[in-house]
Amino acid sequence: AMFDGLTASLSKAFKGLSADGRLSAENMKEPLRDVRRALLEADVSLPVVRRFIQKVEAKALGVEVLDGVTPQVAFVKVVSDELVELMGAAGSKDLEPAAGGEGSPQVVLLAGLQGVGKTTAAGKLAMFLTKRRKKVLLVATDVYRPAAIDQLVKLGSKIDVPVYEEGTDASPVDIAARGVAKAVAEGYDAVIVDTAGRLQVDEAMMAELRAIKAAITPSDTLLVVDAMTGQEAAGLVKTFNEQVDLTGAILTKLDGDSRGGAALSVREVSGAPIKFVGTGETMEALEPFYPERMANRILGMGDVLTLYEKAAEAIKEDEVEAFQKRLASARFDFNDFMQQFERISNMGGLKVLKLMPGFSSVSEKQLYEVEKKFKMYSALIGSMTQEERENPELLIKSPSRRRRVAEGAGRKETDVSQLCTEFAAMRVQMQTMSKMMKMGVPGQSDE
Ligand code: GDP
Numbered sequence: 540a541m542f543d544g545l546t547a548s549l550s551k552a553f554k555g556l557s558a559d560g561r562l563s564a565e566n567m568k569e570p571l572r573d574v575r576r577a578l579l580e581a582d583v584s585l586p587v588v589r590r591f592i593q594k595v596e597a598k599a600l601g602v603e604v605l606d607g608v609t610p611q612v613a614f615v616k617v618v619s620d621e622l623v624e625l626m627g628a629a630g631s632k633d634l635e636p637a638a639g640g641e642g643s644p645q646v647v648l649l650a651g652l653q654g655v656g657k658t659t660a661a662g663k664l665a666m667f668l669t670k671r672r673k674k675v676l677l678v679a680t681d682v683y684r685p686a687a688i689d690q691l692v693k694l695g696s697k698i699d700v701p702v703y704e705e706g707t708d709a710s711p712v713d714i715a716a717r718g719v720a721k722a723v724a725e726g727y728d729a730v731i732v733d734t735a736g737r738l739q740v741d742e743a744m745m746a747e748l749r750a751i752k753a754a755i756t757p758s759d760t761l762l763v764v765d766a767m768t769g770q771e772a773a774g775l776v777k778t779f780n781e782q783v784d785l786t787g788a789i790l791t792k793l794d795g796d797s798r799g800g801a802a803l804s805v806r807e808v809s810g811a812p813i814k815f816v817g818t819g820e821t822m823e824a825l826e827p828f829y830p831e832r833m834a835n836r837i838l839g840m841g842d843v844l845t846l847y848e849k850a851a852e853a854i855k856e857d858e859v860e861a862f863q864k865r866l867a868s869a870r871f872d873f874n875d876f877m878q879q880f881e882r883i884s885n886m887g888g889l890k891v892l893k894l895m896p897g898f899s900s901v902s903e904k905q906l907y908e909v910e911k912k913f914k915m916y917s918a919l920i921g922s923m924t925q926e927e928r929e930n931p932e933l934l935i936k937s938p939s940r941r942r943r944v945a946e947g948a949g950r951k952e953t954d955v956s957q958l959c960t961e962f963a964a965m966r967v968q969m970q971t972m973s974k975m976m977k978m979g980v981p982g983q984s985d986e
Contacts, residue, residue, distance in 0.1 A: 542837050545799045548577035549618070549838060556611045562599045570614065571596055582769035582800025587625070587807045595621050619834050625803060626830035627812040633827040634668075634729075634814070635758040635786055644676075644722045645729040646755055648715075649789075650748055650779060651763030653736035656791035656817055658687060660763045661733045662694035663817065663825035664789075669700060673728035678718030679704040680711040680751065681735040691733055698822050711735065711747055716754045732757070740775070745782045752783060759786045761814060764805070766790050766797035773804035780811045791817035794824070802833060873920045873928040876962075880917050915950065916958050922947025935959050 552573030557566055571592055578588045599617045637645045647664065651657035665675045677695050679702055681687035688704050695702035703718040715732050722730040734751060737744050752760060762779045764772035776788045788805055793816045806812050813828040920928060922944050927933050934940050934955060941955040948954075 542581075542799045543796075545577055545581040545837055548580060549574060552577060553611050553615055553618075556614055560610060562602055562610050562614060564596070564600065566610070567596060567599060567614070574618065578803070581798040581803065583803045584770045584773065584800070584808060587804050590807070591621060591625060594624075615838065619838055622803070622834035622837060623830045625807055626828075626833055627806045632814075638756055638758040639723075644719070644727045645673075645759070646719055646722075646757040647729065647731045648734065648748075648752060648755065648757040648760045649731060649763060650734050650744075650760070650783070651736055651789075652740070652775070653738055655736070655763050655765040657736050657763040658690050658694065658733060659820065660789050660791060660815075660817055660825070661691060661731050662698055662700075662822055664731055664815070665695070665700040665729075666698050666822045667815075667825050668729045668731075669698065674726070675700050675729045675731065676718065676722045676725075676727045677702040678715060678730060678732040680714045680718075680732060682707040682709065682711055682714070683735050687733075687736065694822075712750045712754050715751045719755045740778060745779075748779075748783045759814075761785065761787050761789050762811075763789045763791060764801065766793045766801045766816075767795050769798060769800035770804060770808075772801040773808035776805050776809035776811050780809045785809075785811045787812045787814035789813070789815045789817065789825075790828070794818045799837060803837075873923060873931060873962075877917055877920050877928075880913055915948075915954060918948040919944055919950060919955055919958055931959060931962055 552570045555570040555573055556562075560566070574595070575588055575592050578591065579585070583591075595617055598621065599614055602613050602617060634645055634647065637643045645668075649657055649661055649664075651660075661677060665677055668675045677691060677700055679688040679691040681691075685707055688706070692702045692704065703714075703721055705714050705717070711734065715734075718732060719730050721727075732751065732755065734748060735744065748760075760783060762776050762785050764775050766772065768775075772788075772790065776785065779785055788809070788811055790801055790805065790813050793802065802813065802816070816826055816828050818824045818826060923934070927940060927944070934944065938952070941952050941959075945952045945955045
């Protein structure tokens with residue numbers, strides 16, 4: 540799937556770092572070379588890779604490796620921050636507000652070569668806006684290909700968005716202008732103007748785009764490019780940005796086995812940000828582009844926001860209440876512990892804890908230690924009888940039971956003793972945890 544190759548080679552690069560000590564030019568040499576190779580293999584352009592590596596090195600050298608964090612983690616953090624920077628950190632937003640101010644529609648002009656997914660993107664964008672309760676009008680101006688107009692009309696009827704078209708006899712500039720005028724007159728919230736797709740960049744295409752742009756003063760001018768074309772996509776955005784001044788790009792086909800080069804290069808090469816990504820053929824498969832999430836995906840650290848949403852979903856209100864009642868009633872036993880542990884594992888492990896208020900200062904190392912311990916405990920509980928799980932006291936009293944449980948899990952008897960002694964403390968931890976999850980993190984949403 541998307542970025543698999545890049546993710547794998549980056550994680551290999553990180554493994555090259557020693558597990559302790561600090562980050563130095565010496566011990567970063569090999570990992571940096573691997574990161575460089577990984578990016579080049581992902582089809583990121585050489586100048587972009589060079590600048591990226593220089594920045595990472597400079598930053599990583601100045602980084603103080605904090606207590607409880609391995610140099611690896613510190614290095615990954617620097618790479619992650621730089622990836623976000625590369626793709627456009629500053630206030631990532633999707634569409635610009637209407638140029639005509641309050642009450643006038645947002646006008647989006649779409650350009651792109653044939654076959655990149657421009658018509659599909661027009662439909663997806665219309666759908667995206669419809670979901671935000673906007674009244675949307677599509678405008679078809681590709682007078683050179685009647686089939687393109689038909690395609691847009693069909694798409695429009697599928698998603699229930701009207702399409703303004705005048706067949707192939709009028710000029711694209713006039714159609715665009717009349718389409719926007721109609722949208723203004725009829726109180727539409729947004730107009731999406733689809734333009735002619737050509738096989739290659741030519742002066743006629745640019746001139747036409749400039750003319751349409753002058754006639755309708757769009758709030759957004761977006762170039763649709765295909766992620767599968769890698770560096771070439773970034774180059775196209777650059778050319779169009781120079782010639783018609785874009786507000787951004789839509790990167791399509793990110794669901795294919797794109798190597799990542801386009802997503803990583805567009806902004807740095809062209810100066811224009813990626814605003815949306817297409818991730819499939821259906822009309823729903825369009826997402827605003829979030830550099831941070833993309834960086835997380837590329838690094839294979841999981842999309843923490845998604846994780847968080849899952850965490851919120853996983854804990855059902857009444858379940859939490861029942862659980863807390865059990866905690867309070869001192870009937871909390873090893874079964875409850877297992878159940879809770881499994882739930883946390885399902886959400887992607889203890890790293891979800893870092894997203895909870897009060898836990899953000901927990902270091903990666905501590906988290907790792909806790910997770911290791913929990914895994915061992917769950918193995919021990921796995922080799923207990925049902926009776927023992929329900930009555931932790933049985934184990935506390937009987938060395939022979941502890942030995943049997945330890946053997947069953949391939950551990951030592953002292954591990955079982957430790958589990959027993961820590962059990963009381965763990966109840967408290969569990970209680971805190973379940974409260975945290977119930978509370979959630981305020982103020983985290985996309986809009
Ligand atoms: P246009 O010539 O640029 O208007 O391209 P179309 O919109 O007709 O799309 C060309 C092909 O790409 C069609 O088969 C689309 O279904 C497909 N396509 C468009 N966007 C995506 C995407 O994000 N992912 C995938 N997998 N296919 C896409």
